[in-house]
Amino acid sequence: MPRTGRKKSASGIYHILLRGINRQTIFEEEEDAIKYLETLKNYQDKSGYKLYAYCLMGNHIHLLLKEEKEELGIIMRRIGASYVYWYNDKYNRCGHLFQDRYKSETVEDDRYLLAVLRYIHQNPLKAELVKNIVDYKWSSYCEYIKNDEIIDTDFILELFGEERKKAIESFKLFHEESKNERCIDINEKKKISDSEAIEMIKRVCIVSHCMDVQRIEKEQKNKCLSLLKENGLSTRQIARLTGVGRSIVLKA
Known part of the structure; x- marks a missing residue:
C-alpha cells in the first residue's frame, strides 16, 4: 500500500517523533545524547x-520544530x-538506526x-524516570528556566507574558499541571x-x-535498569530475567 503524503503545516510548526528501529536504543551513553544535541x-x-x-528518551525522540529555509523532510x-x-x-x-519513517x-x-510543549517536557515524568521535571537532563525544559542554547525560548515565553521573569514563573506553573493531551506517541503497548x-x-x-x-x-546497574524500563520492559520481567530484586528495579 502506498504511503500517504504528510499533512503540510500552515504555521510551519511540527511535533515530530523519531523512534529506534525494532525498539533499538538510540542513546546508549551520555556522549550519544550530547552528540545528537x-x-x-x-x-x-x-x-x-x-x-x-x-526530549531525548532511550529509544525515541520528541521535537517541536518550525521549518523556515528548508522543508521538514530535508x-x-x-x-x-x-x-x-x-x-x-x-x-x-x-544499517538503519531509526524507524524508516518518522x-x-x-x-x-x-x-x-x-x-505539545508540555507533553514533550512531561515525557520523563510519565515514564517515571524522574520525580521532578527539572531533574531530567535531556529535555529542553531547563533551557527555558536557565540558559537557552539551541531553543528559541523567546517565542514561547512571550506567550506567557511580556516580562521575562514573570513569564518563566508562568511557564513553570503551566508545566506543573497534569493534562491528558492527545499527541502523537510511540504507542508501544505490545x-x-x-x-x-x-x-x-x-x-x-x-x-x-x-x-x-x-x-x-550499583550506580551503573541503576542506569541500566532505568534504561531497560524506558525501553518497555516491565519491572516484573526485568526482575525475573536478571534475578535483581523487584524493589531494586523499582527504585532504579
Whole structure:
C-alpha cells in the first residue's frame, strides 16, 4: 500500500517523533545524547529551522520544530544521516538506526503549541524516570528556566507574558499541571517477549548473561535498569530475567 503524503503545516510548526528501529536504543551513553544535541544545533544554520522543544528518551525522540529555509523532510534527513553515521562508526555497526519513517503532526495554533510543549517536557515524568521535571537532563525544559542554547525560548515565553521573569514563573506553573493531551506517541503497548527482552538486557547492560546484571556496580546497574524500563520492559520481567530484586528495579 502506498504511503500517504504528510499533512503540510500552515504555521510551519511540527511535533515530530523519531523512534529506534525494532525498539533499538538510540542513546546508549551520555556522549550519544550530547552528540545528537550538537547535531541539532549544527543544522540550525544550514537548514534554517527553529527549535521550540526536544526530549531525548532511550529509544525515541520528541521535537517541536518550525521549518523556515528548508522543508521538514530535508531537515530530518540531514539530522538523521549525520547522527547515524557518527553512531554507527562509534559502535562499529551498520544499517538503519531509526524507524524508516518518522511521525509528525501539524501545530496550527498557540493553544496546541503549548499543549505539545508540555507533553514533550512531561515525557520523563510519565515514564517515571524522574520525580521532578527539572531533574531530567535531556529535555529542553531547563533551557527555558536557565540558559537557552539551541531553543528559541523567546517565542514561547512571550506567550506567557511580556516580562521575562514573570513569564518563566508562568511557564513553570503551566508545566506543573497534569493534562491528558492527545499527541502523537510511540504507542508501544505490545508486550516484549522474553527472548527479545534477554537480547535487550545483554545489549543495554553489556553482559553475556542476564544474571550478570546482579554483579554490575550499583550506580551503573541503576542506569541500566532505568534504561531497560524506558525501553518497555516491565519491572516484573526485568526482575525475573536478571534475578535483581523487584524493589531494586523499582527504585532504579
